[in-house]
Amino acid sequence: MQVMIYGIAYLLDLIIGDPSNWPHPVRFIGNGINICVKAIRKVCKTERQLKIGGLFLWIIIVGLTYFITWGILKLAQFNIIVYWVVSIYLAYTTLATRCLGDEARKIWYTLQRSSIEKARKQLSMIVGRDTTELSRDEISKATVETVAENASDGVVAPLFYLLIGGPALAMAYKAVNTLDSMVGYQNEKYRSIGYFSAKIDDIVNYIPARLTWIFISIASFFLRLNWRDAFHIGWRDRKQHKSPNCAFPEGAVAGALGLQLGGAHYYFGELVEKPHIGDDSRSITISDILLTNKLLYTSSFIALLCFSAIRLLVERFL
Numbered sequence: 001m002q003v004m005i006y007g008i009a010y011l012l013d014l015i016i017g018d019p020s021n022w023p024h025p026v027r028f029i030g031n032g033i034n035i036c037v038k039a040i041r042k043v044c045k046t047e048r049q050l051k052i053g054g055l056f057l058w059i060i061i062v063g064l065t066y067f068i069t070w071g072i073l074k075l076a077q078f079n080i081i082v083y084w085v086v087s088i089y090l091a092y093t094t095l096a097t098r099c100l101g102d103e104a105r106k107i108w109y110t111l112q113r114s115s116i117e118k119a120r121k122q123l124s125m126i127v128g129r130d131t132t133e134l135s136r137d138e139i140s141k142a143t144v145e146t147v148a149e150n151a152s153d154g155v156v157a158p159l160f161y162l163l164i165g166g167p168a169l170a171m172a173y174k175a176v177n178t179l180d181s182m183v184g185y186q187n188e189k190y191r192s193i194g195y196f197s198a199k200i201d202d203i204v205n206y207i208p209a210r211l212t213w214i215f216i217s218i219a220s221f222f223l224r225l226n227w228r229d230a231f232h233i234g235w236r237d238r239k240q241h242k243s244p245n246c247a248f249p250e251g252a253v254a255g256a257l258g259l260q261l262g263g264a265h266y267y268f269g270e271l272v273e274k275p276h277i278g279d280d281s282r283s284i285t286i287s288d289i290l291l292t293n294k295l296l297y298t299s300s301f302i303a304l305l306c307f308s309a310i311r312l313l314v315e316r317f318l
Contacts (some may be wrong), residue, residue, distance in 0.1 A: 044117025229255035
């Protein structure tokens with residue numbers, strides 16, 4: 001039954017995506033983070049105090065997210081149909097395949113019409129880096145990198161935690177990931193208060209990122225892309241990133257498409273040096289955005305099949 005719930009949630013994500021006028025738990029999580037950060041900054045002034053405050057921020061946000069979700073599911077158990085509907089909705093909200101693919105496609109469409117300024121603005125909605133001076137090729141590369149990285153954070157990792165711990169654990173993961181995306185930056189403003197959020201995000205994404213590398217490599221085979229380089233470069237360049245996880249999916253995509261990703265970027269006005277990932281075999285084009293989307297959708301489906309099969313085997317024999 002649980003596998004069926006998650007399969008329906010996956011299909012809903014592909015069909016509906018993330019309508020902007022629908023209530024979404026991640027928006028509530030983000031609002032909670034903002035409230036807590038303001039409160040912590042009023043009390044904590046030194047670097048050490050902010051780091052301790054950041055730990056409490058993580059405990060409060062992730063703890064509340066898990067137990068509220070768990071409580072909602074418990075309350076819904078009075079009726080099997082209500083429980084199914086609530087479980088499917090909560091599971092669906094943890095996935096971001098359609099949303100991520102749609103945002104990338106919007107940028108592709110805008111670039112196709114040669115509207116650089118609009119493409120920069122669209123890109124700024126899904127990345128943390130400064131986009132105001134990016135060229136057409138840099139916008140394309142940033143979009144490919146973002147889809148590659150979020151194939152793990154927004155798709156494979158939530159599926160992974162859904163299948164092993166249900167909607168409550170998957171929602172707690174979304175809280176961990178949202179904390180990292182909001183306060184986990186290595187700059188003066190967030191370095192202390194976001195220290196624990198960034199470190200714990202690295203831990204919880206350790207397995208999903210490596211699984212994403214494998215799933216993208218398999219997807220490359222089915223899409224007749226360079227699956228050998230996807231697997232090889234994903235492993236070869238795994239340390240070519242400040243994050244211990246991001247280079248795995250980015251390397252797989254870079255290898256599959258024959259591109260070089262990474263390099264220096266500006267974040268909040270600060271230049272952040274990043275190593276290159278992949279080989280500079282050819283120049284990037286806007287069509288690479290669509291190819292990356294194909295890798296995203298195909299690898300997400302492979303992940304669902306693999307996790308569901310494992311869950312069914314465990315339930316059958318244990």
